[in-house]
Amino acid sequence: MNQLLLISAIPLLITLLGFFPRMARKLPKLAAVLMALQIPVVLTLIPAALNGSVPMWRGFAIDGTAAAFLVITTLVAAAAMAQAAFLMPAERAAEHPSSDGHLCMFYSMTGLFLLAMYTVLVSVNLGYMWIAMEATTLLSAPLIYYHRGPRSLEATWKYLILCSVGIAFALFGTVLIFAAQHGVHDGGSLLISKIIEHPGDIDPRLMRMGFIFCLLGYGTKAGIFPLHNWLPDAHSEAPSPTSAMLSGSLLNCALVAIWRISQVVTATGQGHLVQQLLVPAGAITVLAASIMLIRQHDLKRMWAYSSVEHIGLLTLAIGINSGGVFMLHAFNHSLAKTALFLLSGAILHQYGTKSLSKLAGLLKASPAWGAALCIAGFAIAGSPPFGTFISEWLLLRDTFTKGEVFAGVVVIIGLAITFIAIMGHINKIVFGVKPTLAHKDINPAWAYAPLGLMAISLVAGFAVSPPVMNALTMLISGGLPQ
């Protein structure tokens, strides 16, 4: 329980500070510093998780899966807050004048949103996990509406209604999984360790139905094709630090929910269903997203579709039950995508547009920004030597060894199209004539947080070796505390 309090202290503090509008001038910098301090706090959880000692309190536990994704979520949030310290005051001064209270609301909501995501990750009770997941939707909706324009309003409405319906299906799935335990003598439970205790007594029919509804529900939240409709709107209309958190950490939370439920379903003898459903879903998502990436007119929408593509890869990793690869790729994708959304926020502010046809000459305007965008673009497209290349490679290897040749071929086609599409778009943004900027002062410091993330991604790319993969697999296979 101590660990749970430890990790929630700083987000809670940010939330509380947001209640004081007088803090508005100091809060952006303060929140950035506080979130940077949160990184070492969360890192202390890793050794314990590797040793297999899982601190538990009621339906919450920091097992390997939770610890790893807590680190990813915190890294993303810290980078987002670091960028927000530059972006939010600059936006307020220029294109989005807003009151102190409004800015403080942003920080309060971000703190609560982060707490809700932490809760999803540490829940080992399917009911609590559902509650926390629903809370993430409700808490992030005001963040998406932060700019208060008609476009952000439309995006918020779509997000709210589609994700609420999705999450309602997940509730139905959760109830079905509970009902499937009607043969268990004590009436069943939602605690994962309790559900898998008596695999023989579980009604397989209701368990399968439960999995399908949970997949439908959390899949909507994760943006699996064709349930991804809300995703590009919400991710492109939200302020960039929020986009980064939605893409870099919230999608992971939904996937962790799917991962945990897949583990339950596999442990109760229905593993073939997980593979049958998730492998085609993942492969189709990758291909569909790659095709949609070709014709893009909007910088942030492009990264949103790229997120859909990576969600496809991660779904595939869950489908073939490669926990280590799932974790590694989620880590690499989150870093690169966060860097890209943060850079896009900076570009949007500086150019005054995110229309791809109007963006050009970034390298001439600011070498640091241009270089950062190139590096992060290469990373997200999965080229060596970045971590994404290694994790995609390992994923394809595992896909073929599991005998899913067709899915593997579809994914390779999708990845090839994605690479060409993203490189084409980045080429237009980075090179070309020097642009006329909306704001003259272009500060290279804005690229530091993204470049920092890319440095970590680079190290991660070189660090992957069989022992590391074994450690990751160990970490995630501790996902079901006994």
Added chain:
Amino acid sequence: MNFSTIDLLSAGAALLAVMMCGFSGLYSQLRSLAVQTAFLAGIAISIGMSSGATHYLVLAGVVLLIKSIGIPMFLAWSAKRLEIPRDAGVMLPPALSALFGVGLLVAGYFLSSQFAVPKMGNIGEAGMTMTLIFIGMMLMITRRLAISQVIGFLVLENGIFLYGLTQTHGMPMLVEMAAVFEVLMGVMIAGLVTYRISRTFEHVDVTHLRGLRH
């Protein structure tokens, strides 16, 4: 033919859902929703009385207060504030929509054995659950107003609640309560967003929200 109280109340809830398909007036829809939710609270009370578990009574009280009285009143207040007494732009004529509702009732009947937990003895209720979920989805798809979509969502949510009540020995209390409160929060936020939509776009027809295509 012997029908238990639970059978009658859940059949009433499903029939009200079919009726709601035929209404285009928001107030009559909200009244039906309130009565339907009260029926579900009645089921919780009757289960609580027969099993002697007090938490069912607490749950029934919370559902009655929040989902049956609070939320419909809040939505009626929103509709009044926005001056939209009826859903003028129903994509499916109400009569036809009610016919589809009956079809979904029949579909629910055929699906009941798929979803029922035989030991609980409430096989029909599993079908009613599916009916409520289907009708909720149909209402969300075929209505244009933001508030009508929220009503559809609440019907869907009621279906899930009915399933938890009749097919399990009681979901953990905390989860049930949290579900009720999160529905309340969701409806409040949706109400605020609806108000913003009407102020920003000067209409609440969500099918006209199509600025974000590319």
